[in-house]
Amino acid sequence: MSNDERAPGIGHNQPPLVDVNEPFLTPEEAVEFLGELGLPIAKGTLAKLRCIAGGPIFQNFGRWPRYKPSRLREFAASKLTPERRSSSEDGYRQHYHSGRGEAVRAANAARSAKRAATSASSTPTPASIAPSAPRPRGRPRKVPLEDTPAPAALSAAPASGK
Numbered sequence: 001m002s003n004d005e006r007a008p009g010i011g012h013n014q015p016p017l018v019d020v021n022e023p024f025l026t027p028e029e030a031v032e033f034l035g036e037l038g039l040p041i042a043k044g045t046l047a048k049l050r051c052i053a054g055g056p057i058f059q060n061f062g063r064w065p066r067y068k069p070s071r072l073r074e075f076a077a078s079k080l081t082p083e084r085r086s087s088s089e090d091g092y093r094q095h096y097h098s099g100r101g102e103a104v105r106a107a108n109a110a111r112s113a114k115r116a117a118t119s120a121s122s123t124p125t126p127a128s129i130a131p132s133a134p135r136p137r138g139r140p141r142k143v144p145l146e147d148t149p150a151p152a153a154l155s156a157a158p159a160s161g162k
Contacts, residue, residue, distance in 0.1 A: 022068050022069065022070060023068075023069070024059070024061065024066035024067065024068060025066065025067045025068070025069065025072070026064070026065075026066065026067075027043055027046050027047065027065060027067070028043060029067075030046060030056070030067040030072055031043050031046065033067075033069060033072055034072055034076060037073075037076060039076045039079070039080075050065060055075065056071050056072050056074070056075035057071045057074070057075070058071070
């Protein structure tokens with residue numbers, strides 16, 4: 001099947017279809033759009049979320065990021081907690097800590113296991129290491145040693161009799 005026979009937007013090296021009915025917004029316009037919804041976010045936060053993930057879905061036009069209003073609404077809805085009558089209800093914890101908490105706990109457990117494995121190896125414990133004098137800091141000083149004899153060239157200098 002040639003590229004001409006394929007459906008538009010499907011196939012190798014063909015760009016995805018673009019919905020031209022929905023306008024694309026610049027990051028500044030996206031910040032303004034979310035602000036008008038009553039959900040303020042900084043332009044720098046959007047930039048950070050583009051790098052580390054977790055922000056609204058975007059597309060690049062060349063090197064410039066562009067957002068669709070529908071994707072910004074989806075992002076805003078994903079960040080909102082369920083409605084509740086009190087801040088002590090479980091909705092906050094369940095919404096914000098449901099996915100991330102397990103990942104953080106797993107990473108901390110792996111880090112603790114690795115630390116325990118390295119400390120259990122044949123490395124000496126702090127009690128078995130002899131204390132040493134503190135290391136000098138900074139540039140070493142040029143202090144003449146008193147016990148060192150003077151060089152022969154200096155001691156054999158001729159004495160002038162005048």
